[in-house]
Amino acid sequence: MGRSPCCAKEGLNRGAWTAMEDRILREYITTHGEGKWRNLPKRAGLKRCGKSCRLRWLNYLRPDIKRGNITRDEEELIIRLHKLLGNRWSLIAGRLLGRTDNEIKNYWNTNIGKKVQDHSSTNSEANITHRKPPNHQTQQKNTNVVRTKASRCTKVFIPHLSQMDEETNPTVQQVAAPFLNHDYYDQVNNNDDPPLGMMGTGTDHQPADDLPPFLNLEIDDENSNSCGFMVDFKMDESFLSEFLNVDFSQLYSSTSTANGGDGVKAAISSSCGDDNHHKLHGPDFQSSMAPILDSELDWLS
DNA sequence: AAGGAATCCAACCGCCAGATC
DNA sequence: TGATCTGGCGGTTGGATTCCT
Numbered sequence: 001m002g003r004s005p006c007c008a009k010e011g012l013n014r015g016a017w018t019a020m021e022d023r024i025l026r027e028y029i030t031t032h033g034e035g036k037w038r039n040l041p042k043r044a045g046l047k048r049c050g051k052s053c054r055l056r057w058l059n060y061l062r063p064d065i066k067r068g069n070i071t072r073d074e075e076e077l078i079i080r081l082h083k084l085l086g087n088r089w090s091l092i093a094g095r096l097l098g099r100t101d102n103e104i105k106n107y108w109n110t111n112i113g114k115k116v117q118d119h120s121s122t123n124s125e126a127n128i129t130h131r132k133p134p135n136h137q138t139q140q141k142n143t144n145v146v147r148t149k150a151s152r153c154t155k156v157f158i159p160h161l162s163q164m165d166e167e168t169n170p171t172v173q174q175v176a177a178p179f180l181n182h183d184y185y186d187q188v189n190n191n192d193d194p195p196l197g198m199m200g201t202g203t204d205h206q207p208a209d210d211l212p213p214f215l216n217l218e219i220d221d222e223n224s225n226s227c228g229f230m231v232d233f234k235m236d237e238s239f240l241s242e243f244l245n246v247d248f249s250q251l252y253s254s255t256s257t258a259n260g261g262d263g264v265k266a267a268i269s270s271s272c273g274d275d276n277h278h279k280l281h282g283p284d285f286q287s288s289m290a291p292i293l294d295s296e297l298d299w300l301s
Numbered sequence: 302a303a304g305g306a307a308t309c310c311a312a313c314c315g316c317c318a319g320a321t322c
Numbered sequence: 323t324g325a326t327c328t329g330g331c332g333g334t335t336g337g338a339t340t341c342c343t
Contacts (some may be wrong), residue, residue, distance in 0.1 A: 015337085016311070038328070054329075055312065090331060105332075106310050307341070314334075321327070 013047045017056055021046060025053055026061050059100045066098025070107050078104055079112060 013021070028044035034057065037050035046053060059065075070078070074096055081092040089101035089108075096104065
């Protein structure tokens with residue numbers, strides 16, 4: 001049995017909001033505060049769905065909404081954040097004071113997304129067919145996007161220390177070393193408790209106590225004899241907060257490639273296992289992210 | 302000036318996850 | 323513990339506006 005609709009649809013107004021409706025909603029929320037959206041229309045005397053009221057308030061009536069065109073700085077920040085987060089409009093909006101997720105989403109679809117599409121079409125011989133309208137823009141094939149919100153991002157298999165090529169892959173070596181110690185391996189193998197915060201396929205493993213909160217480790221079942229590890233990132237807001245506090249510029253300079261994805265991956269890893277974690281905190285988000293993504297954004301400027 | 306095409310953007314829809322019962 | 327409620331999110335729609343011929 002499906003869930004009941006948030007409100008009965010009969011007799012409710014739809015479409016554009018009138019000035020009177022806006023005034024009623026604004027006054028009600030000013031007096032009673034946000035929340036309880038389901039009951040709000042009835043209490044406020046609005047013939048609107050609660051969901052519609054919430055949307056109207058969040059996207060239009062809130063006093064802290066910033067009106068006017070997206071500035072050049074804001075656009076650059078949106079591009080950087082989208083490169084990092086993908087279509088996580090609410091997260092992106094959270095980093096732009098006064099802008100709503102809906103506004104940013106619309107702006108992306110009508111402005112930036114077009115540029116991206118044009119750029120990719122000029123760079124791809126296979127993409128010479130007519131352009132789809134913005135509304136039907138396909139999801140970007142953004143392989144470097146950080147997925148957040150409790151979605152199991154990926155598992156990264158880190159082979160045993162001896163299997164690594166220290167000369168050709170020092171970054172992975174540095175990243176894995178703090179985790180690949182015998183104490184942790186014993187702890188994992190001898191514990192019957194299920195992993196805390198482990199999602200999906202975890203069985204009888206447990207993350208080490210000294211790991212950062214957004215990182216889980218588990219022994220790969222198929223490779224347990226060779227001491228293989230699976231790294232599982234727990235991507236949520238707390239992860240994002242820590243992630244955004246990393247000074248990527250230092251990492252950028254230490255990685256051999258200017259590739260944004262590699263830089264980001266290395267940044268995550270290094271900030272986790274490195275003793276220097278606490279001194280990697282950078283001054284502000286934009287300056288921290290800039291070096292990583294600049295190389296991929298040059299064409300936009 | 303007219304009308305069709307293109308674009309913009311507020312609003313809607315369906316789904317999901319966490320909270321609550 | 324499962325069902326239901328609630329808030330939130332991303333994708334999509336469609337009316338209004340602007341542009342183009």
